[in-house]
Structure formats: C-alpha cells, structure tokens
Amino acid sequence: MAPLELALQGLALFGLILFIVLWLMHLISIIYVRLHLHKKSPDKQPYSKLPGVSLLKPLKGVDPNLLSNLETFFELDYPKYEILLCVQDDDDPAINVCKRLLGKYPNVDARLFVGGKKVGINPKINNLMPGYVVAKYDLVWICDSGIRVKQDTLTDMASQMTEKVGLVHGLPYVADRQGFAATLEQVYFGTSHPRSYISANVTGFKCVTGMSCLMRKDVLDQAGGLIAFAQYIAEDYFMAKAIADRGWKFAMATQVALQNSGSCSITQFQSRMIRWAKLRINMLPGTICEPIAECFVASLIIGWAAHHLFHWDVMVFFLCHCLAWFIADYIQLQxxxxxxxxxxxxxxxxxxxxxxxxxxxxxxxxxxxxxxRWRTGRYRLHCGGTAEEILDV
Structure with missing residues (x-):
C-alpha cells in the first residue's frame, strides 16, 4: 500500500474512532443527567448531624441580581453553617448590599470582611483569605457571587460528602432570564459544556469548576491552604487536583450550580469563553485538539471518513450528523x-x-x-497554569 493511501486509511480510522468517542460522550452525559440530576438524594445521615459548613462568598461590584441571589444563602435550610462575605475594596457598593442582608437576618451566623489579603496574583484568593483564616467548620463551601440556591442546596451537597469524598461540586448551569444572550448562555451550559464536563467525571477525569464547591478544609490545609493556589488564575482546577492527589474522591450534587448574573451580553459570553479556553490550553496542552470535538468540525472529519471507508456522500452525512447532534443536545438540555x-x-x-x-x-x-483579562487585572499565562500580573505603566 502506498504511503499516501496508508495515511488516508489512518485518517479515516481516526474519524471512525472520533465518531465512537463523541457519541459515547453524548450517551454518557444524557444518561447521567436523567439518572442523577434533580433527584432527591437519600439521607445518608440525620439532618441534625449534618456537618457544619463555612460558606466563603467572594464579592466584587453589584449587578441587578446580587441582592436576590445573595439572600438565598441567608435562607438556607441547614442546621449549622456560617456565611463569610468577602469584599476586596473599601468603596465597593457590594458592602452596602451585605450590610442590608446582615441587618435583615440578624439570627444568621454571618460576617463581612473588607480588604482581603494580598498573597498572590489570584484576586479571588486574595479576597477570600481573611474569611478562610477564621472559618470555623471542617467543610468550606466556595460559591461565586452570581450563584442562586434553593433552600435545600447545601443539604444536597453535604449529603454527598461521604467518608471517602473530599470535594462535592455542582454542574454549572444558567437560570431562566430574558434576552437572546441569556438563551445563548443557557444553551451552551446545557449542551456543549456538560457533555465534556459530565463524561470526564464519569470516566475518572477530575473536571471541576469553582462556581460552587464544597471541600474538606483539613485537606486544603494539607496542601498549604488557599495561599498555595494564589499563583494560579484557575485556582479551582489546582485545588481539585490537590484533593485528588491525596486520594479523595469527588461527587457531583444533584442540583445544578445555578448562575443568575443580572448582566448578560453576547460580548461578555465570548470574552468568558475565550478566557476559559486560554486557561485550558496553558494548563493542559492536550486541549489544543478541542476543535475536533465541536459539532461542525467533527461532522466534516467523520463525514470524510465515512466517504473514504464506505463511499457515502460527505455532505449528506455532514447534514445528518449535525441534525443528530442537534437533537441529542436538545434532549440533554431538557x-x-x-x-x-x-x-x-x-x-x-x-x-x-x-x-x-x-x-x-x-x-x-x-x-x-x-x-x-479577569476582573480589574490583566495576566500573562505560563505553561502549567501559573500566571503573572501585567501592571500598566
């Protein structure tokens, strides 16, 4: 067989393998969603004996939904928890929102920390440091400012924290909001993102986003505490890695991590996706191959492989494959x-x-x-996930 023909056969075989892998990912994700999400988890321990939780809440600025989102944490139905509100700047308007809620819910164990502590380049870690240092419970829950919760969200997460589990995370999703940009976000977080996120976790790859993570504080302390992750922008990935490296398992909550930011636009969505892609490329160079897992590129590759191996029409296969992908994504989104x-x-x-x-x-x-660009800073990424802040002269 000529070298060119051999190369073409190899590429066609790669297309066939790609087809199998991608549709296994579809099936794994759809089945997992149907069996696990939105299912009431069995009570693995009595309500009164659920472990205490220290909620670390990083806040910066105010969007139209901040007050209502933050208030849901003051209304949690959970026997023992504290809320540690962390704001970096003295003049941040989020301080007034926090004080309003502290006054409205005097019986909730909650405190406000202003000023942060500079321990590295990661602004979120710097912001959370004062709260983390005084956290009094064995479990810490780091949850972003734009997340909205139900009354039993923390109960659901804590019930997943069995004796061999070191981290419980929520699958990122988006609340119902008005406007096309909101629809675009919801479609992405209901289709492409969970397909890779869920299939990775089910098959043993530790894939975690830090939007809503419940972790064992003593395990984080063994890794050096929050300060050990201040050199990274993607601190959530490295915290999860440190926990996994110490032999702990991960669990996913049955409730999604519901993003409910009051500010939404297509430009913001693009900027966020680009930032995430940059972080993945620098942390895991293998993600350079990500485009072949996208629908249109994958359909072209697989369509050419089907034509080379079985003499099927490339365009007909491309259109049929895209349609099947479109339907599978809709089923998963529902x-x-x-x-x-x-x-x-x-x-x-x-x-x-x-x-x-x-x-x-x-x-x-x-x-x-x-x-x-993240929050008010600009950073240069280095291979391995570390970064340095770029100071404007």
Whole structure:
C-alpha cells in the first residue's frame, strides 16, 4: 500500500474512532443527567448531624441580581453553617448590599470582611483569605457571587460528602432570564459544556469548576491552604487536583450550580469563553485538539471518513450528523433544565447554531493572545497554569 493511501486509511480510522468517542460522550452525559440530576438524594445521615459548613462568598461590584441571589444563602435550610462575605475594596457598593442582608437576618451566623489579603496574583484568593483564616467548620463551601440556591442546596451537597469524598461540586448551569444572550448562555451550559464536563467525571477525569464547591478544609490545609493556589488564575482546577492527589474522591450534587448574573451580553459570553479556553490550553496542552470535538468540525472529519471507508456522500452525512447532534443536545438540555425550557424550539435552534459557529473563532482568539483579562487585572499565562500580573505603566 502506498504511503499516501496508508495515511488516508489512518485518517479515516481516526474519524471512525472520533465518531465512537463523541457519541459515547453524548450517551454518557444524557444518561447521567436523567439518572442523577434533580433527584432527591437519600439521607445518608440525620439532618441534625449534618456537618457544619463555612460558606466563603467572594464579592466584587453589584449587578441587578446580587441582592436576590445573595439572600438565598441567608435562607438556607441547614442546621449549622456560617456565611463569610468577602469584599476586596473599601468603596465597593457590594458592602452596602451585605450590610442590608446582615441587618435583615440578624439570627444568621454571618460576617463581612473588607480588604482581603494580598498573597498572590489570584484576586479571588486574595479576597477570600481573611474569611478562610477564621472559618470555623471542617467543610468550606466556595460559591461565586452570581450563584442562586434553593433552600435545600447545601443539604444536597453535604449529603454527598461521604467518608471517602473530599470535594462535592455542582454542574454549572444558567437560570431562566430574558434576552437572546441569556438563551445563548443557557444553551451552551446545557449542551456543549456538560457533555465534556459530565463524561470526564464519569470516566475518572477530575473536571471541576469553582462556581460552587464544597471541600474538606483539613485537606486544603494539607496542601498549604488557599495561599498555595494564589499563583494560579484557575485556582479551582489546582485545588481539585490537590484533593485528588491525596486520594479523595469527588461527587457531583444533584442540583445544578445555578448562575443568575443580572448582566448578560453576547460580548461578555465570548470574552468568558475565550478566557476559559486560554486557561485550558496553558494548563493542559492536550486541549489544543478541542476543535475536533465541536459539532461542525467533527461532522466534516467523520463525514470524510465515512466517504473514504464506505463511499457515502460527505455532505449528506455532514447534514445528518449535525441534525443528530442537534437533537441529542436538545434532549440533554431538557434533562439539565429539569422542567420546561423558557424559550421556544426556534430560539434553541438559532442559539445552538450561533454557539456552534462561534466555537472555532473563540478557540483561535484564545491562541492569538496569551494574556487574560479577569476582573480589574490583566495576566500573562505560563505553561502549567501559573500566571503573572501585567501592571500598566
């Protein structure tokens, strides 16, 4: 066999393997969502004996939903927890929101910390340090400012924290909101993101986002405490890695981590996706292959492989494969939503097509510029996940 023909056969075989892997990911994710999410977890310990939890809440600035989101944490139905509100700047308007809630709920064990402590380049870690140092419970729950919870969310997470589990995380999703940008976010966090997130966790790869994570404080302390992760921008990945390296298992909550930011636009969504892609590329160089797992690119590769191996029409296969992907994503989105969607099937179709069309542009933008803008800072990423702050002269 000629070298060219041998190479083409190898590429066709790769396309066939890619097809199998990607559809296994679809199936794993859809089945897991149907069996695990939105299911009331069995009571593994009496309510009164649930462990105490220190909630660390990093806050910066005020968006239209901050007050209502934050208030849901003051209304948690949980026997023993404290809320440690952390604000970096003395003039941050989030301070007034915190004081308002502290006055409204005097019986909730909650405190406000202003000023942070500079221990590294990660602004979130710097902000949380004063709260982490005084946290009095064995479990710490780090939860972003834009997250909204139900009264039993913490009970659900704590019930997953069995004796061999060191970290419980929530699958990121988005609350129902008005506007196309909100629909685009919800479609992404209900289709592409959970497909890789869930299939990675089910097959043994530790994939965790820090939007809502319940962790054992003593395990973090063994790794050096929060300060040990201040050199990274993606502190959640490295905290999860440190916990896994010490032999602890992970568990996923049955409730999603419900993002409910009051500020939403397509530009903000693109910037966020580009920042995440930059972090993944620098932490895990293998993610350079991510584009082949996107619908349109994968369908072209697999369509060419089907043509080379079975003489099928490339364009017909491409269209059929994209349609099957589109339907599988819709089934998964419905499962993660756990109820009726807030938008029409036409809205879904438009948002899905735009998201898939944006994927390559987002990836190329991440490769083009190695710097990251996050909050008020700008950072240069280094291989391995570390970063340095770029100071404007």
């Amino acid at each position: 499962g993660i939503q756990g109820g009726p969607l807030s938008f029409s099937k036409l809205d879904y179709a438009v948002a899905w097509f735009i998201r898939e069309s944006m994927a390559i542009q987002i990836f190329l933008s991440a490769l083009w510029d190695p710097t990251v």
